[in-house]
Amino acid sequence: ANDLSNLEALRAGLREVGYVEGQNIAIEARWAEGRSERLPQLAAELVRLPVDILCTAGSLASGAAKQATTTIPIVFANVAFPDQSGLVASYPRPGGNLTGVAFIGPEYGKRLELLREAHPRLSRVALIYNPDNPGSVLALKETQRWATPLGVRLEPHKFRGPHDFEQVLAAIAGKRPDALMTTADPLIASYSTPIVDFVAKHRLLSMYPGREFVDAGGLMFYGGSVPEMYRRAAVYVDRILKGSKPSDLPVEQPTKFDMVINLKTAKAFGLTIPQSLLLRADEIIQ
Template sequence: MKNTLAITPLALMLIVACAPAAAAENQTKVWKVGVLVSSSAALNASRDEALRQGLRDLGYIEGQNLKLDFKYAEGKLDRLPQLARELVEQRPDAIVVGGTRVAVAVKQATATIPIVVAGAGGLVQAGLVRNFSFPGGNVTGVSRNSPDFVGKRLEVFKQAIPKISTVSALSNSTNPGYDRAFKEVELGARSMGVVIQPVVVRSANDLEAAIRSAAQPKSDGLFVMPDALFNSHIPKIVELTAKTRLPAIYPRSEYVEAGGLMSYAVNLADLSRQAAWYVDQIFKGMKPDNLALTEPTKFDLVINANTTKQLGLTIPPNVLARADKIIK
């Protein structure tokens, strides 16, 4: 007992002496977060600001206790591996990514730095996580698609354009989640009595011929699948689709802002805000392997009224009433 009593005050003195230093170190630490994006800074601006705001709300301020390092592939997907390696070399405390391809590139570059996904599909199929409850590696975050999202998007398209019975689905066969996503589209279409015709590309060079072929006599509309390649050529895809006069539903609101008919999509800014929460949890000591992934809950319907008129369409009032934004 005497030894215990003699040691305890000494231990307490050491704890008291070290505590201020530890607290000061924690307060003055500058957390480093890398962000890798497949598109451009302009296209990703709202998501970048949402991530910044989400981190600010949690107490991380750029220039004080936070350093953000953004890298953009500018639509050149072959640059992703190199950009991922460059980020890893900076030894950030976490890396935020959007999209399956970006996540795969960063995962191949590091097995230790925590990777926070701000929207990506097919995470299990791509080998990025074991399952949503226990990811089992260094990847966690927010999935891009809820289980019934693809079917719901097709359902919204059918409600907006009731006459459609055959739809061409524009897909990229090099996307890691291609097979899974296309099966989901077919499954959803079957339940609505809609026939899906695949229109497949492998590169940007295939887009013009693919979209032109989508306008075959039997097709009533175009369903554009989510893909980094497509998102890097939004104006071109919208322009080519306009020439076919096919009504189309897109995976991001930017297509509609560029003149596309409509989009039903995950609110990407909301995903980035959720990603900030994951970053905070990791900074507080949580490990990605046991930090369960979540699915998106906010989806936006955007309709371009001018394009509706140009195509001679009448969107039912109940669909217009549900729109989160109508571009006039």
Template sequence: MKRREFIAATAALLVSRRRSWAQGARRRLGFLAIGDGSGRALNQAERVFVDTLRSLGWGEGKNLVIEYRFSQPPDRLPASVADLVALNPDVLVAPGPQAAMALKSATATIPIVFVGVADPVQLGLVQGLSRPGGNITGLSTMVPDDFLAKRLEILRELVPGASKIALLVNPDNPMQRHYLAEEIPSMARRLGIVLLIVGATRAEELDAAFASAAAQHANAIIDFGDPLTYVEAPRIIALAAKYHLPAMYLFRHYANGGLSVYGAEAGDLMRRAGGYVDKILKGTKPSELPVERPTKFELVINMKTAKALGLTVSPSLLVRADEVIE
């Protein structure tokens, strides 16, 4: 092909692509959520993600197709990952460490944006926060201070004298496995308390986890924070009430009946993830986007639940709360 013909052909291709975009050419997004595997709807924070994309000009069903897979590991996760990767989407979105690790193991080429991973460096998802490298980046929940210790401190203010606290964990969560092995024993010794580990990998195991905490005479319980427990918030709140266990949760929607919440604002993380997806769809490489930490935290106390548990909340704690539910 002569040089002039090559230039003309290239220009025609560019014009064709511009016309395609103008006519609403669709990009494809793969969204892998770890939930109950029943094809549930998006949760509140995940809806913020979709709303953010819409505000940035990406309309689902217009110029964007979102392929959702809701999977409960370990049964359905491999099939869900294989389904999404086979579609060869422009971007993959992974809320939580299980989804992020599963997608990273499945593809080294499709861009991945994770949300809500405590320590992506420790898990091997990225090389570093400022220079993630590879095809993956996203939003971490890691903070400089010892965040779990801070949550325990607030819970012990709510329940003075609590010396035995249960931690509700998901053993399938790789980040939690790290904490259980490396951090929890030394933290318990440092704080002078007993930390009881109660686990659930499925919704139907939650009842047994709370029964175990009660049987071991726990004074209170902390939901470590996991996609499974996020989805099952109403069930967990009801179990805490059933066993009369003061509880500390990680996300705002638990405050609807839950005693206390302290954690990063999930909706803000998903909003920022939407911004990352927008940049990648417009040509930015994941390796060029540093992993960002949370910037918004909230402490919420439900006084109605506190009274039902016979707790007196100190004025100093009420002053520090971002919201007090009467």
């Protein structure tokens, strides 16, 4: 459902710049369904079609597309630190055949600050990340960088797939942290419901990088507006189709950030969310 809403946001963005599917543009969509090992095959399939532009969602899909072609332009969205993961040379001058919209950092610290505001005595936070996703590893490092000055101890937990899911949850339960966070990662997102159920069972505070977690009953989401990122990706598509080179189009950061609070979950936990947080929320789930 999340992938479909992202595709709809891209379609909406394309319509805004004059492209209508079935009239002057054709879209070929491929889904890995949380199975990152399928990405190279899907990227190769699209390259063989061929397509004029590849649009990719997240660091893993963008890396697979980069491996599949050095000539077809690639526009990414929802990617973390593409300069550090080697997708682009720099933000102002990406070089190569990739550019797009990326998360570059401040939201990681903001998530911790918002958790601290909800629970002033916050001291230990468990973080689930995927060590096989470069974007997830970089998000862990960035969160750690913000945690130290805030006086928060971050406890990272590696999650690689179905075989170690229960083990990861047992390790977190054993350490009894104050709160749980996850990095943005397709594998982790595909487990949003069981993660949220675990958090509810252990009555932990939680802050997530994806809207799907809060819809499943998670407490808080804060991050760059993902639909807005896909609408901005459409502007890159338009510029490239009109002759611009990806190497000359600077990487953008999100300009719109969303905060969603699930008040229903807070009440079930017996947690009082400060008015200062509620007033700043873009949406409150009652």
